[in-house]
Amino acid sequence: MNILISSSGKEPLFQQIKEQIKQQIFSGELKEGDALPSMRLLAKELKVSVITTKRAYEDLEKEGYLVSAVGKGTFIAGQQPHVLKEWQIRELENDLEKVVLEAKRLGLSKAELTELLDIYFEGDV
Template identity: 35%
Template sequence: MELFINNHTSKPIYEQISDQIKALIMSGELQAGEAIPSIRSMAKSLHISVLTVQKAYDKLQSDGFIETTAGKGCFVSAQNQDFYLEEQQKKIEEHFNEAIEIARSSGIKLDKLIGLLSLLYEED
């Protein structure tokens, strides 16, 4: 697993780490039950403090994305598949709201918007 830290952003490093791991889980690149790097190895590979990685992992655990087992490590949570789906649905809603705003300001009617969505969804 490769993560990238951007030192030229206002977003804290621990958030960058947790956001990237969350994205890997939600995209399916990291599967339920799969181990993620230990806190120490992640800190070493990113050349950052162990405390920073610990904070990122704590955030992921409190959000339900990972589980920590003492002496064994951290693993992608297998029990919160519904949570992942909910997160994906929130993303879709954000994009829909943006599309609706554009459609309304352009005078595009709801039936045309639904037709476009259906066409794009079935295209593949």
């Protein structure tokens, strides 16, 4: 599993781990039944505290992305394609909410925000 974390970013380390695991699930890199490294092993690999990896795994389990079996490990939960798409849309909606709030904070109008969206949608982002 390939996870890169930045200690200089604003996003908490557990959140970075969590989001990257989700992205690997969404992209199909991680599939149903795939085993994840133990919390201790992942913490050691990423040079973070076990508490950090534990929080990421627990959050992902609560959200239905992972299942844990005592003594066996943590695995990617079964995902139906339509459920995965719904989760991806929900994530996008959360991101859009943040963008809209920031645009309002900056005093942008809906038309200005829409214009920016059009530019990015049509561009090579």
